[in-house]
Amino acid sequence: MATSSERSPPPFPDSEDQEPEPEEVGDHDSDDGEDIFLGSDDLLETKMASIPVGDAPAKTQSDPFCDLFSEPLMESAGAPKAQMDFTEKPASEMTIGSTQDVIEVKRDIAKAPEVVTDAATGLSERDIISKPRLDVERKPGKESTAPMVDVLMEPASKTSTAPMVDVLMEPASKTSTAPMVDVLMEPASKSSTAPMVDVLMEPASKSSTAPMVDVLMEPASKSSTAPMVDVFMEPAGKSSTAPMVDVLMEPASKSSTALKGDSISKPSSTSVVDLLCEPSSDNVKESKPDILDPLADVIQTAPGRNAKAPFAAVTEEPTRDLFDDTPSNLFAKSQPSKPAKHLQTSIFDDPDEDLFGEHLGDALKKPQNDASKGEAAPVAKARHVRGPLTDNHKEEGTDIFTEGSVTSHPSAVNRVVPANSKTNGVQSDEEEPDIFSEATVELSLDSPRNDRKRKEVANPSAPPAAVAANVTKPQPLTLEELEEEESEDKFELNISITNPEKVGDGMNAYMAYKVSTQTTLPMFRMKSFTVRRRFSDFLGLYEKLSDKHAQSGYIVPPPPEKSIMGMTKVKVGKEDNSSAEFVEKRRAALERYLQRVVCHPSLLQDPDVREFLERDDIPRAHSTQALSGAGFLKMINRATDAVSKMTIKMNESDVWFEDKLCEVEAEDQQLRKLHIMVESLVGHRKELSVNTAGFAKSVAMLGSSEDNTALSRALSQLAEVEDKMEQLHQDQATNDSFCFAELLADYIRLLGSVRASFDQRMKSWQRWQDAQNILQKKRETEAKLLWANKPDKLQQAKDEINEWEAKVTQYEKDFDRVSSTVRKEVLRFEKEKARDFKKQIIKYLESLLQSQQQLIKYWEAFLPEAKAIA
């Protein structure tokens, strides 16, 4: 206690020193980055100090605290201002708000420590702040600002109140429109924090102030681990719902991993050390010598927290141990502060920016707020967009995510800082316990009374810990597993096709189908909607999709084939069984087709799919004829031929593809054979049904002319039973056909698409090879020119070579990309296939069982009738 209280004073001098500076900053901030940074250093210190100090500090220091706080406010406000010029208001506002919050929190904390026993009040205040964010923020801001009204109030008050709300609210509101408000809220909160970080960061980068970065990092490190986990965890937990969430997921999972390693090691140890170093050095120099000890305390506490949170074991013992061990080490390290500082700044600079960009891009998806971030944000977005649409997941995706993870730590850390300081009104309640627990832990060290509180707090803090533990689990997930998770998302989207309806007359007639969608995906405007589509619309959709996606190696599910025969029958208006069956078959096939399309994570993102599902009327698809029936088959065959030809030419470097292609071919043959078998089975079943009907009829005749009344009765009963059985057989035939034959037909078509994707890969390989050949020729010509000593043409040749070199690399990249896509798609296809078959077979068996049960009932009912014959 004593140490901590002692420590608190040091900030005073800093703050005092800096108090004037903020004004300057406000004026010159763009120019005077150093000042800002100084301020920020203090800020860091103050924050660092304030939280820990606030817990322990003596009453007497309350005033100085205010000063201290005012300074950070000033600084931060100043920084935002500067940015405002360059960028946008929201950012600056954000920062102000956040700074205010920080101040408030600090104040609260300060109060709590003041009367150590009043920890409860502090708690309550915190709660208040966190929940009714806006209002609370304002009030404390005003209150807290009182001392520093002069400097800080002007910008803070102006911008903080309303703009703050805007900034914070925007992300929230945006996200809130989506169904997963909960999930998104956290991102929102993240984003809100993020801008602040940005603001802070920019000045830092501008003036390249090492301390600034440090400052940011420190708080991050302190409070970061646990809250960060929380923040990420929630999206992670709910991530399965939306694709966007998935994107977040991965960073989250990785971040968690990184968290353990990187965040703990780097931010906590190094940054903390830095922080400690700086303050220590600065403070020591500037302020009284006493400060050293208190600082040490602060440092101790900070590392302790850090260590504790990541480990998720929020128990007292570890913390204490940590306190015992780490502080000394840290402190020892902290002494050689300055050199380390610079290094770290450099280290941290990059991650921060990346982080920020990505983070914002993910969470906000809004450029507005990022005005301040300018470049970083758009970049992040671009990446983000790319991630889901293209297949970057595996290769680039991982990179991105790894970056993200690395970056995310800092971001999370940054966020955390506000969390501790309560700068972000949007922060989730869950984080609070953690914060509080930390605070309480400190308190407990000092005062036994607070132990109770601490325990109370410890409980709430436990869940985040558990969450953190969970987070670590998803880490080892392989990409495939991630994919699987993705594909399970499809259950969020149910598509059914119903009510086939004939529209028009004669040969111009067509069947219209009702396409109903039920979804919770945020990308759709409503939760359920219905459109009418005709068959050619489906074909049109396929055409669009295959135009767009087939090239890059995606397996685009093919629609059912056009059937002139079947459709003509329908058109002619024969209401017989076969045309009804045809329509039903097609309806089911279309349904399965659409479901396959939306099951595909990439295709689902396609605007055309959305349009197809959502828009009331879409332009009529033309020239779908080419895709229909025989034409379609021919196309596939041709593609197959082309593929086989090219395989001969192609020097297949990848055995996997070679094997796979053979497998696909073999499978195609097998499925075709199976299909024929099943079709014959269906045919026989139908025959059986017809024969049973004939038998039933003749038995009925026999019964009607039988003299013996009992026998006659039994025979007519038998006729009825046989009639029912006929129905059963017919149903079973339909089941066979729908569960098996159609499934096989679907997969035969799908295999066509699979081969097409192989074909695409070949094509892209061919292009690459061609480009290489051309490049080779160009080089030869260059050599000739060189030999002939024709410098005028030489330059042109060189240009061309450069051009083609670029192309070759581009094509090679394309080829690699397509290859990986094909590979992934084929794996996905196989997985889907197994799952699909299993599902269908279960369905089929259920139908078999049901009909068998029915059969048993029929026999049981008939047996007494037979026995009744006397």
Added chain:
Amino acid sequence: MMEEDRDGLLGVTAHTIRVTEAVRDGDSLTFIVISQKLSGSGEYHVARTHEDFQWLQECLFNPEEVPGILGVISPPLPAKPHLNAPTKDLKPLGFLVMGKDLGTYCKVLEIYLQQVAANTRLSKNKCLENFLTSPEAPGHQRVRKSIFNRLSQAMEGLRKEGHKDVDSFFQTERDNNFTLTGFSKTATERFVDVVLTEQKLAVACGHLSTCLHLCVEQRDDHAAQAFSKICVKLSGVVDSMQKNFENVSENNLSTLGLGLDLETRYHEAEKEMLFRRTCKLVELETASRNAERAKPIKKAAMDDLKMKSEKEFDQISGVAKQEIARFHSVHVMLLRQALILWCEKQLVTARETFTCYSQHLQAFRDLGE
């Protein structure tokens, strides 16, 4: 009481007669007929060909032996099965040859012998005892003659079939018999179709199952293994489908199929008997006409003939009435038996299949991703 006496004459009990198996020797078929001695101890084992059965049939209906024998509805003797004949030619035989190893045919012969032995008028015949007990095969000469007899009868039948009956009972019986014969024949044929389709389905299932086995791939990646597992399991399902079809068709064949077939042939036998009576009626009418128109010198002879015919006809009619009554009860009993047995067997099969399917379903549900 009378039957007891006659059975005593026969020396075997009717219901113990068994036709256990058919032994193929090239083109010829030999059936083993086993019957228990009435005395209680010991069995007669005799080997008989289809020709022997035909000879028996002829002997039984030798008009000289028993008065009014023509009024007896002879139990139907199934037609001779042609081995190695194409399936198409077997079709008229219907169920008789569809069973495995001609078991069904043996069963039919067995029923024939039992029915003959159970018939009080027929069992008196020495030929039957001879047929059942004598280790030596009876002679064949008379058989051919009687075949010709039958053929000529059939030719005559076309002319006399529509002859109006003097007795309304017989007239209605003839009409009824006519419709029933037709209907039972179609019913049997339809049922044959059903069974044939079921057999085809069983075969198709077998093919499908084999094909599914071919889909199994020896690869070590997860999805392929999962798919292979599904294929294997599915082929198991198809196998049990096949088994189900086999059982169902077998049940159909051995119970209701047989019953319907017997029904049909019995109706035909009744028809034959009625036809014989009609022939006699025609004969009598001719005789009485002749007697009326006859010159005084021949009058006595004609009257004599007429009287004889009349007596014969009355005998036949008397026997026929009894036989028809007996036939009605017998055929109902036979059909009932067939229906009950059929129903029970199908029920058992259906339940078995149900259990089998539910096991498969469970297996699939347990199958992990």
